[in-house]
Amino acid sequence: MVLAWWQHGVVYQVYPRSFQDSDGDGTGDLPGIISRLDYLVWLGVDAVWLSPVYPSPMTDFGYDVSDYCNVDLLFGTLADLDALIAAAHARDVKIILDYVPNHSSGQHPWFINSRNGRASAKRDWYIWHDGAPGSGPPNNWQSHFGGSGWTWDEGSRQYFYHSFLPTQPELNWRNPQVRAAMFDVLRFWLARGVDGFRVDVMWLMIKDDQFRDNPPNPHCTAGGSSYGRFIPLYTADRPEVQEIVAGMRAVLDEYPDRVLIGELYLPIDRLVAYYGVDGRGAQLPFNFQLVQMPGWDASTIADIITRYEAALPPGGWPNWVLGNHDRPRIASRIGTAQARVAALLLLTLRGTPTLYMGDELGMVDTPIPEAEVQDPAEQREPGRGLGRDPERTPFPWQAGPGAGFTNGTPWLRIGTDAPLSVQRADPASMVNFCRGLLALRRRHPALAGGTIECVAAHGPVLSFRRASHGDTLVVLANTSGAPAAVEVPAGEVLLSTHADRIGKSVTAALTLHPDEAVILQPREVQHGR
Numbered sequence: 001m002v003l004a005w006w007q008h009g010v011v012y013q014v015y016p017r018s019f020q021d022s023d024g025d026g027t028g029d030l031p032g033i034i035s036r037l038d039y040l041v042w043l044g045v046d047a048v049w050l051s052p053v054y055p056s057p058m059t060d061f062g063y064d065v066s067d068y069c070n071v072d073l074l075f076g077t078l079a080d081l082d083a084l085i086a087a088a089h090a091r092d093v094k095i096i097l098d099y100v101p102n103h104s105s106g107q108h109p110w111f112i113n114s115r116n117g118r119a120s121a122k123r124d125w126y127i128w129h130d131g132a133p134g135s136g137p138p139n140n141w142q143s144h145f146g147g148s149g150w151t152w153d154e155g156s157r158q159y160f161y162h163s164f165l166p167t168q169p170e171l172n173w174r175n176p177q178v179r180a181a182m183f184d185v186l187r188f189w190l191a192r193g194v195d196g197f198r199v200d201v202m203w204l205m206i207k208d209d210q211f212r213d214n215p216p217n218p219h220c221t222a223g224g225s226s227y228g229r230f231i232p233l234y235t236a237d238r239p240e241v242q243e244i245v246a247g248m249r250a251v252l253d254e255y256p257d258r259v260l261i262g263e264l265y266l267p268i269d270r271l272v273a274y275y276g277v278d279g280r281g282a283q284l285p286f287n288f289q290l291v292q293m294p295g296w297d298a299s300t301i302a303d304i305i306t307r308y309e310a311a312l313p314p315g316g317w318p319n320w321v322l323g324n325h326d327r328p329r330i331a332s333r334i335g336t337a338q339a340r341v342a343a344l345l346l347l348t349l350r351g352t353p354t355l356y357m358g359d360e361l362g363m364v365d366t367p368i369p370e371a372e373v374q375d376p377a378e379q380r381e382p383g384r385g386l387g388r389d390p391e392r393t394p395f396p397w398q399a400g401p402g403a404g405f406t407n408g409t410p411w412l413r414i415g416t417d418a419p420l421s422v423q424r425a426d427p428a429s430m431v432n433f434c435r436g437l438l439a440l441r442r443r444h445p446a447l448a449g450g451t452i453e454c455v456a457a458h459g460p461v462l463s464f465r466r467a468s469h470g471d472t473l474v475v476l477a478n479t480s481g482a483p484a485a486v487e488v489p490a491g492e493v494l495l496s497t498h499a500d501r502i503g504k505s506v507t508a509a510l511t512l513h514p515d516e517a518v519i520l521q522p523r524e525v526q527h528g529r
């Protein structure tokens with residue numbers, strides 16, 4: 001089976017604001033990314049997903065778009081993005097843009113028109129509603145950032161809905177004019193050579209047309225976001241959204257080899273619906289099971305892999321993610337030793353991996369003092385661990401002030417992680433381990449496109465087998481901090497989180513070090529039997 005680039009390749013998420021500043025304003029930008037493409041080639045990734053770089057008031061750091069077909073001067077110009085696409089393609093690296101269709105900025109001309117009055121041409125491009133009888137918002141729909149999802153507009157004397165900030169009014173995707181306009185946005189970028197899109201909050205794009213209250217959440221945890229007080233039955237994963245996803249995919253299919261990735265925080269059985277009927281939906285509905293799992297142990301991971309693989313529809317291509325710009329970093333969630341184990345799993349499980357920038361360095365969350373908090377999620381619901389600044393700190397390229405990220409004042413403080421320059425010089429560093437994994441992945445068809453079999457947990461050890469046309473590898477991951485003995489086929493260790501193990505022959509039993517994961521090539525395969 002010939003694999004598409006988005007099947008055998010590895011996606012790397014760049015948070016542009018924090019990747020590389022080229023003009024000293026303390027914020028990353030497009031020329032900065034261009035200057036670092038050779039690093040990404042050195043690392044061995046195949047596609048770059050850029051978080052939004054469109055014009056925006058930046059109330060949610062670019063996820064509040066005021067012009068879908070341009071570039072914010074903070075990041076550069078449209079010509080800079082064209083140059084990035086060309087420079088990436090010259091290196092056989094694909095460019096995926098973040099597409100934010102669920103809501104625009106309140107400063108978008110469409111919303112300014114819509115807010116002008118109930119008779120304005122674009123009134124129905126957004127979700128407006130009278131208040132509840134008596135007073136107050138129409139219903140109990142909440143913002144993901146806390147508080148009501150409705151804001152009163154005194155001028156036109158109605159409420160408008162926003163799943164996130166009041167500065168992010170919800171587009172009305174039931175309106176065919178909105179669909180047509182937003183599908184043309186896709187075509188604008190596709191015509192410029194963009195290789196695909198990561199669709200922001202794909203599962204939120206349709207809301208109940210009867211505006212019914214969401215039911216209370218019996219599992220609501222104290223201290224969490226107020227959003228969790230209700231089950232988003234009427235504001236998430238509505239059946240009509242599938243038609244929108246299929247429409248987006250149909251637009252991408254007007255161009256060759258484009259990929260549609262969906263941001264979807266859903267349980268497995270609902271997540272797989274987004275592959276669409278006959279695979280006409282998203283090729284990669286993001287699988288956040290390893291991001292959201294409460295613990296980190298072999299049996300839980302084995303169960304997730306098994307259930308996910310079983311749930312995939314015919315032709316559904318799997319994918320795995322460990323982190324992104326919205327969630328605490330994997331190394332902070334499970335520790336730096338297990339983060340190596342997690343990296344090996346991410347790059348050996350079946351399907352397309354997405355690597356969040358800095359995780360290849362083993363970056364941890366950087367504590368942000370209250371006075372320096374910038375994320376609205378933290379500002380609106382402080383002290384609940386919902387803030388995202390800690391996982392968004394600038395990429396540390398080298399030691400010293402600015403860490404090679406900027407020669408100005410960084411927009412957000414720089415953490416204390418070992419910089420790339422130091423790690424590149426250390427053969428045992430996380431970045432060299434990840435680079436070795438990526439190289440092994442490219443050398444072994446079993447990893448990029450092979451089957452996954454024999455998924456099991458033996459106490460703290462997760463094991464599975466990858467195979468393709470005579471190339472067979474066995475992955476063993478000790479998810480504990482204690483040594484763990486495990487039965488293995490005799491063979492050779494091709495890669496390990498522990499450098500001393502590499503190249504060693506193993507017999508029927510192997511005692512894994514604490515926090516050790518290995519990739520084993522069984523001997524029966526080595527002699528081609």
Ligand code: TEU
Pocket residue numbers: 060063064100144145164200201263265325326377386
């Ligand atoms: O995030 C949507 C999402 O996953 C929310 O759960 C969000 O992570 C959480 O509520 C934040 O506390 C996407 C983007 O990735 C995120 O950066 C944006 O803020 C959000 O949509 C709105 O566009």
